[in-house]
Amino acid sequence: MSGIKTQISNDVKDAMRSKDKDRLAALRLILAAFKQKEVDERIELSDEQSISILNKMAKQHRDSIEQFGQANRDDLIKKEQLELDIIESYLPEKLSEEEVNLLIDEAISETGANSVKDMGKVIGLLKGKLQGQADMGEVSRLIRGKLGS
Known part of the structure; x- marks a missing residue:
């Protein structure tokens, strides 16, 4: 199991213990994306592949936030932004x-x-x-x- 996947699995357990439902849902979403890729390609994900999936998810969330902004859906923007923040917390630091x-x-x-x-x-x-x-x-x-x- 990749280091990122292990960290997220541990964070799922912590979120369950602290009853943080929003964080738990976002973490499970990430793990589901990892599992989908592993099942589709019959592989064990490396950290590089995990980062690639997280980048793709972050891009999708940014696009959703933009679309919800155009539709004036502040409730959905908050949810997407929370998930985006959680996803980005597992990505490497961006270069200047x-x-x-x-x-x-x-x-x-x-x-x-x-x-x-x-x-x-x-x-x-x-x-x-x-x-x-x-x-x-x-x-x-x-x-x-x-x-x-």
Whole structure:
């Protein structure tokens, strides 16, 4: 069992003991997503795969919060925000934009990229390093800005 999954399982027990129903529901939602992936692919999740699932869940919750905001559903926004906060508590610390830019510059010089056509090489090199620590859409935008100029 991955370290993240073990931590969440222990936190489920703590939430049950403290009768924190909202936290318990969010943690069970995370464990259900992990279990679904394990059953679908007949694998034992690694921490990297767990982080990938948590990132996907966080993105879905952010999208839901945005949609509920447009529909003026404050009750649902609170619920989604609580779940998002719990999910994000298990994700690695995000890198600052300066740190991301430094890694991008290193990757560009390492790959010898000099145009937007070489962007795939740079992203391929960075994807493993930045997984869970930066929004890859934002990273892509930054790379395009550096290579496009």
